[in-house]
Amino acid sequence: MDLFEKEQHIYDNALSHVSDVQKGGPYGFKEFEALTKEYGRLLKHLRRTTKLFDKTVGDVADLSDKAYYDELTGIYNRRFLEKNLKQNIKKLSRSSNMLSIMFLDVDFFKQYNDTYGHAAGDACLVSVAETLLKSAMRENDIVARYGGDEFVIALPCTDGHGAHVAAVRVLEKMIDRNIPHEKSEVANCVTVSIGVTTIKVQHSHKIEDYIKCADDGLYMSKQNGRNRYTCVKFNDAAGEVQ
DSSP: OOHHHHHEEEEEEEHHHHHHTTTTOOOOHHHHHHHHHHHHHHHHHHHHHHHHHHHOOOOOOOOHHHTOOOOOOOTTEEHHHHHHHHHHHHHHHHHOEEEEEEEETTTTHHHHHHHHHHHHHHHHHHHHHHHHHHHHHHHHHHHEEEEEEEEEEEEOOHHHHHHHHHHHHHHHHHHHOOOOOOOSSOSOHHHHEEEEEEOOOOOOOOHHHHHHHHHHHHHHHHHHTTTSEOOOOOOOOSOOOO
């Protein structure tokens, strides 16, 4: 007999006893006391079950939230980025709106790790993530760790000029952060290189094409001296968003 059947059984017995009393039968204190104790035990069981259920639901929700965040830096991860970009493609394509993508990584990060150690390297990535978050000015701007020392900033409804302003702001804030990097060949502190692309969104666009285009810009920035940004024009690609 499950909890609900037990509850119904107790309720039916109680009604039957009340009916007997109303018809002139003797009031049975012991019967009433037994029903009360049985119902009290049932309530305790229900409370324990409810608490367990609430905890289980909370744990599942917590795991679901954690699935979208980078464990080291606490910012969004690649999984969330791709989900968000897919949503933005559907949304922005309806109004032929603009989307700008910045793909960036830390200059000479391997040398940083070799010099200061991997624990310091992790701390550096956390600091970079914090700087990028402060550089993203709007609530719907997305900052995500893509992998390793690579990060992506997605800027919905942002044209080329807005992307230029955002990229300059990132470069300046990284210098202001002033994380020492004695092995850097471009500055005495940690810097980043950035690739930027701005897209007039269409529903047929692919997420990976956005990232690749911005990554091409990042490669050009590194080839041309690092600690800079390079804009690359996006070429429309056929096919559906995966």
